[in-house]
Amino acid sequence: MSTVSDARIVRTREALRKAMIALAEESPLDAITVRAIAARAGVGYATFFRHYPDKDALLADVADRLIREFLQRVAPLLQDKDRAAAARSMCDFVLEHLAIYKALLAGGSGETVRAEMLRQTMITMAATRKRKPDGPLDDLMLFHLVSAILNLLSWWLRNLSAVSAATMAEVIERTVLTPVSLLRKQPPVGL
Template sequence: MSIALDARIVRTRAALRQAMVDLATESALDEITVRAIAARAGVGYATFFRHYADKEALLADVADALTGDFLTQVRPLLLQKDRRGAARSLCAFVQDNLPIHRALIAGGAGETVRAGMLRQTLETLGRARSSASQDPLDEMLLFHLTSSILNLLAWWLRNLDRVDAETMAEIIERTVLTPVGALRKQPPEGLGEPGG
C-alpha cells in the first residue's frame, strides 16, 4: 500500500513540477497561480497544498530538480577537468530550459529560490568531491565558484540578445572556472595547503 502511495506522490510532484516549467514558458512568474499549476498538472487545487506550502516551495523543488539534472550531466566533464566543455554544457542546459531558468535565476522568483539553487549546488558538489576536505579554501572556492556562475547566468539571461551561448561559456570558463582552478593549485598565503 505504501509503495503505491509513494509512487503516486512521486508522480504528482513530477506533474506539478512539469506544470510549473510549462507555464513559465507561457507567462511571467508572478502571473502563474496555484490554480493554474494544479489544473495544468491535472490535480485538484487542494492536492497542490498536500505537496507544497505555496508556489515558492514548488519553485524551490523545480530548482533542485534542474540543478540535480545539470550536475549529473556535467559531472563527467568536471572529472576530466574539461572546463570549457563544462561551461558549454551549462550554457546549453540553460538555453534548453530557458523560460524556467529566466524565472528562477533572473526573474521574479526572488532570492529564496536563488539561495536554494546555491545551497543545492554546493551540497551536490560537496558530496561529489572525492574526499571530504576540512580546508577552508576548498569551501570558500566552492562557494565563490557557484555564486559567481549564478550571478553571471543571471546577467546573461537578462542580456541574451547581446551575448550568445558560446561567448557566455568562454566568459564563465575564463573568469570563474580557470581562476578557481589556479587558486586550488596555489592558495593565497595563510589559507593552507590546496584541498582534495
C-alpha cells in the same frame, strides 16, 4: 498497496513540477499561484498541499532536480579537467531549459530567487561532493564558483541576443573555472 500509492505520489509530484515549469514559461514567478499550478497539473488544490507546503517548496524541488541533472552532465567534464567543455555544457544545458532558467535567474523575483538558487545549489553540490572539504578554502571556492556562475548566467539570460552560448561559455571558463582551479592548486597564504 504502497507501491500504487508511491507511484501515484511520483506521478503527482512530476505533474506539479511540469506544471510549474510550463507556467514559468508563460508568467513571472510572482504571478503564478498554487491554484494555477494545481489546475495545470490536473490535481486538486488540496492535493498540492499534500506534496508541498507552498509554491516556494515546489520551486526548490524544481531547482534541485535541475541542479542534479546539470551536475550529472558537467561533473565528468570537470573531473577530466576539461573546463572549456564543462562551460559549453553548462550553457547548452541552460538553453535546453531556457524558460525555467529565465524564470529562476532573470525573472521578476530577481535577487530573492537567485539567492534561493544559490542556497539550493550549494546544498546540492555539498551533498554530492566526492570528498570532504579540506577547510574553509574549499567552502569559499565552492561559494565563489556557484555564485559567480549563477550571476554570469543571470546576466546572460537578460542579454541572450547580444552574447552567444559559445562566448558565454568562454567567459565562464576564463573568469571562473580556470581561476578557481588555479586557486585550488595554490591556495592563498593563510587559508
